[in-house]
Amino acid sequence: MTVPLIQPTRKGLYCAAGDFHIDPWQPVPRALITHAHADHARSGHDQYWAARSGLGLLRRRLGKKAVIHGLEYGETLRFGPVTVSLHPAGHVLGSAQVRLEHEDEVWVASGDYKRDIDPTCAPFEPILCDTFITEATFALPVYRWPVVRDVARDIHQWWQKNASTNRTTVLFCYALGKAQRLLAELPLGRPGPIYLHGAIAPLTDDYRAAGIELPPTQPVSQAPADEDFSSSLVIAPPSAAGSTWMRRFRKPATGFASGWMRIRGNRRRRGYDRGFVISDHVDWPDLLKTITETGAKQVLTTHGRADELVRYLIEQGLSARPLATLYGDQDDDDGEVH
Amino acid sequence: MQRFAQLFQILDEQRGTNAKVIAMAEYFQSIQPKDGAWAVYFLSGRRLKRLIGPVQLRQWLADISDLPIWLIEESHEHVGDLAETIALVLDRKGGQATIDQRGLATWVEEDILTLREMDEEQRRERVVSAWQRLDAPSRFLYTKLLTGALRVGVSQTLVERALARASGQPQAVIAHRLMGQWQADTAFYQGLFDERSGQEDASRPYPFFLANPLENPPEQTLGAIDDWQLEWKWDGIRAQVVRRERAVYLWSRGEALIGEQFPDILAAAQSLPVDTVLDGEILAWSDQVMPFSALQRRLGRKRVSQKLMDEVPARLMVYDVLERNGQDVREQPMSTRRRYLEACLVNADPRLMPSALIAAPTWQALSEWREQSRERGVEGIMLKANRSTYATGRPRGAWWKWKIDPLTLDVVLLYAQPGHGRRANLYTDYSFAVRDGDNLVPIAKAYSGLTDVEIRKLDHWIRRHTRERFGPVRSVEPEQIFELAFEGITSSPRHKSGLALRFPRIARWRKDLGSNDVDTLEQAKALLS
Numbered sequence A: 001m002t003v004p005l006i007q008p009t010r011k012g013l014y015c016a017a018g019d020f021h022i023d024p025w026q027p028v029p030r031a032l033i034t035h036a037h038a039d040h041a042r043s044g045h046d047q048y049w050a051a052r053s054g055l056g057l058l059r060r061r062l063g064k065k066a067v068i069h070g071l072e073y074g075e076t077l078r079f080g081p082v083t084v085s086l087h088p089a090g091h092v093l094g095s096a097q098v099r100l101e102h103e104d105e106v107w108v109a110s111g112d113y114k115r116d117i118d119p120t121c122a123p124f125e126p127i128l129c130d131t132f133i134t135e136a137t138f139a140l141p142v143y144r145w146p147v148v149r150d151v152a153r154d155i156h157q158w159w160q161k162n163a164s165t166n167r168t169t170v171l172f173c174y175a176l177g178k179a180q181r182l183l184a185e186l187p188l189g190r191p192g193p194i195y196l197h198g199a200i201a202p203l204t205d206d207y208r209a210a211g212i213e214l215p216p217t218q219p220v221s222q223a224p225a226d227e228d229f230s231s232s233l234v235i236a237p238p239s240a241a242g243s244t245w246m247r248r249f250r251k252p253a254t255g256f257a258s259g260w261m262r263i264r265g266n267r268r269r270r271g272y273d274r275g276f277v278i279s280d281h282v283d284w285p286d287l288l289k290t291i292t293e294t295g296a297k298q299v300l301t302t303h304g305r306a307d308e309l310v311r312y313l314i315e316q317g318l319s320a321r322p323l324a325t326l327y328g329d330q331d332d333d334d335g336e337v338h
Numbered sequence B: 001m002q003r004f005a006q007l008f009q010i011l012d013e014q015r016g017t018n019a020k021v022i023a024m025a026e027y028f029q030s031i032q033p034k035d036g037a038w039a040v041y042f043l044s045g046r047r048l049k050r051l052i053g054p055v056q057l058r059q060w061l062a063d064i065s066d067l068p069i070w071l072i073e074e075s076h077e078h079v080g081d082l083a084e085t086i087a088l089v090l091d092r093k094g095g096q097a098t099i100d101q102r103g104l105a106t107w108v109e110e111d112i113l114t115l116r117e118m119d120e121e122q123r124r125e126r127v128v129s130a131w132q133r134l135d136a137p138s139r140f141l142y143t144k145l146l147t148g149a150l151r152v153g154v155s156q157t158l159v160e161r162a163l164a165r166a167s168g169q170p171q172a173v174i175a176h177r178l179m180g181q182w183q184a185d186t187a188f189y190q191g192l193f194d195e196r197s198g199q200e201d202a203s204r205p206y207p208f209f210l211a212n213p214l215e216n217p218p219e220q221t222l223g224a225i226d227d228w229q230l231e232w233k234w235d236g237i238r239a240q241v242v243r244r245e246r247a248v249y250l251w252s253r254g255e256a257l258i259g260e261q262f263p264d265i266l267a268a269a270q271s272l273p274v275d276t277v278l279d280g281e282i283l284a285w286s287d288q289v290m291p292f293s294a295l296q297r298r299l300g301r302k303r304v305s306q307k308l309m310d311e312v313p314a315r316l317m318v319y320d321v322l323e324r325n326g327q328d329v330r331e332q333p334m335s336t337r338r339r340y341l342e343a344c345l346v347n348a349d350p351r352l353m354p355s356a357l358i359a360a361p362t363w364q365a366l367s368e369w370r371e372q373s374r375e376r377g378v379e380g381i382m383l384k385a386n387r388s389t390y391a392t393g394r395p396r397g398a399w400w401k402w403k404i405d406p407l408t409l410d411v412v413l414l415y416a417q418p419g420h421g422r423r424a425n426l427y428t429d430y431s432f433a434v435r436d437g438d439n440l441v442p443i444a445k446a447y448s449g450l451t452d453v454e455i456r457k458l459d460h461w462i463r464r465h466t467r468e469r470f471g472p473v474r475s476v477e478p479e480q481i482f483e484l485a486f487e488g489i490t491s492s493p494r495h496k497s498g499l500a501l502r503f504p505r506i507a508r509w510r511k512d513l514g515s516n517d518v519d520t521l522e523q524a525k526a527l528l529s
Helices: A054-062 A149-162 A176-185 A201-209 A245-250 A264-270 A284-294 A305-313 B002-013 B017-030 B034-043 B054-065 B069-079 B082-089 B104-117 B120-133 B138-146 B154-165 B171-177 B186-193 B263-270 B292-296 B307-312 B333-346 B363-371 B453-463 B521-526
Strands: A005-008 A012-017 A020-022 A031-032 A048-052 A070-073 A078-081 A082-089 A096-102 A105-109 A129-133 A171-174 A195-196 A233-236 A253-257 A274-276 A298-302 A319-322 B228-233 B236-242 B250-254 B276-286 B314-324 B352-354 B381-386 B398-405 B405-419 B425-438 B437-446 B466-470 B473-476 B481-486 B487-489 B499-502 B503-508
Touching: A005 B292, A020 B228, A048 A054, A048 A082, A048 A274, A054 A070, A054 A201, A129 B228, A149 A171, A149 A176, A149 A253, A149 A274, A149 A284, A149 B002, A176 A201, A176 A233, A264 A274, A298 A305, A305 A319, A305 B069, B002 B017, B002 B034, B017 B034, B017 B154, B034 B104, B034 B154, B034 B186, B054 B069, B054 B082, B054 B120, B069 B082, B082 B138, B104 B120, B104 B138, B120 B138, B154 B186, B171 B499, B228 B333, B228 B398, B236 B263, B236 B314, B263 B314, B263 B352, B276 B292, B314 B333, B333 B352, B333 B473, B363 B381, B405 B437, B405 B453, B425 B453, B425 B481, B437 B481, B437 B499, B437 B521, B453 B466, B453 B473, B481 B499, B499 B521
Parallel strands: A020 A031, A031 A048, A048 A070, A105 A129, A129 A298, A171 A233, A171 A253, A195 A233, A253 A274, A298 A319, B314 B352
Antiparallel strands: A005 A012, A012 A020, A078 A082, A082 A096, A096 A105, B228 B381, B236 B250, B236 B276, B276 B314, B381 B398, B405 B425, B405 B473, B405 B481, B425 B437, B466 B473, B481 B503, B487 B499
């Protein structure tokens, strides 16, 4: 092997054989986009390719003028000698792994992904490959996600308790993906209406437009004049915490839904009343399971705990090294909180 | 264990103190007494002697999780708490551990304390099997108890409130019953709920009554000077001496028995009538008071030599009488207690000295007396309302301390960072906090004021009591109290506390104080002029 099929460059992950980039962070002629989070889908590229189910979200992020080509999962496309296809990553609506085939070699760049079932997006499909590029956001053995249904039940009970004492329930979470997943997971028998922060409402509409069924919601800005929010659930991005926007809620009970809430110190430091462990990233056991299922002999790591994961995989007899990327530095993508 | 783990979770998640009190009270009312006793023990900040070190625990975790030790260490560093790391790493999705029905007392007494008599292999087997049996929250708690440090985030006062609520006893009675050293057993727990007083443990001290710093000139706020008993504010170790028929007990404000360090005072107290309890200040004294640094030589040792006692003789400056002829007299007014005090010291050993009263006919005259504080080796003046009872804690209004400059606060060490140059690799840059409800709020950094010996001691302590690391900064168990002196205090929106201190420096390492003695943010704000 002379030149690796994918290599990090100044502009992003680059496939020289097919002359395109994956989730580049500087303007390029051809960009394959794994999903619509800001650290992966940046504006300024000449042409975009992405999974069709996420086009609505991507269009909102990139604007009307962006040239975006939608691909069905599994549909193949040629970039010179390289055959490319997109496959579900299970991260958020329209998230995709990028499969590249060139001569006898198969690479998969997985973007961000998770293995837990998520009613708002297609489930991750393991793809056999020689080289697997994986995220390492939560690649430490302390990160093991609880059953999502149990977490949703906890949130629901917390909401019921708050509503019974006339306190507004304000749940902070990332605006794209987590918010909609939480909506979809909430059990029935809701104690009050659900309101969305202005940063979350349009993205939620995009989900509905893509055919995802979600419970009824209203933007906070369109609440009736006499609404006191005392039995409401309000979903807002973390940036709204402590802002003047919060003043409209009397005695709010606040919670944060994130994989980082797995750690007690994070829960306490962030100053929310409750922390709920729910993540759109892969946890430690699923990460190892996925690497095994891909059959990859070489693993390249991005985000977070890349170095630790590499060391561990090498000790397990795999070939592994970290890839330098700029992913994971955006607030709406489970960026490190401290 | 299950019940206690549930309670812990509520306390950990709730931020409101009322909700915490209610949760604890419900637990106390419905729990088996022997389990309740241990719950009180841990919730009030008491701890077991550490039985197993972190190196062993990490190794056992690596062994049973089939993970390399370096990855366990990375995880520990990331999480910042070993018990939590263990609880999380061994967590299995859906793999519900069988519910353990055994209570907290059984766990502590049969599973933890018995580890003392075991060899390493038996300990390992016992601990690992417990880890595998328990669910994650219980596993966390169990390991916390094992490592000797359970920080629950409730103050002693909240525990007292909860027990008062659960038992129907006044909080002051509960506070008294929680003082001193006791066995966590059924009898103790039932004693907390007992209707009758007079069942109290004979050695037990009473809760100390504390003064608030006087912020405004007394003529503006305190009314007529005749209503006040005026004394010097001595700079020593606040202590309580409990004289019983068979023994004398000397207690510090940190609820430690310190008689071994002051056999001269124990001996002097034999001259008191049986069943007398006095409140006072231990001072180093030869003809007149010696500096606090002299007294410090008497602290922290198991044995005090005759030579040291000759060099640094100790006396008790007696402030108050709490019990007289076996009768609790704390509800009597100050003026009455003062008469008792003088009467009971008439024939007493001269090492027990009544605190002299200052005769000042006017506030102006008192102010002039105060100017002499430095020369007299005192910190200022105490003002106690003649009508004041001996209350619990630090209620405002009855007792004031009118200190001379500089301003000081008793603060707790929260973070430490290594210094540079000569102090490289030594933790010498400290961040201190005051209390704000149940939270600790950083209020100042200080770099000076300790001797080199103290710095090394503190450095050693910091390394052994680190809670979390943030790069070079360590957060430590909030246990070490320092008297911080500073020249002024101003509002500052840039600081989390909203306050900025001018020229803060460590006046003294207050080893005699515990975490309950940390001053509050409110007290700090009250110093704003």
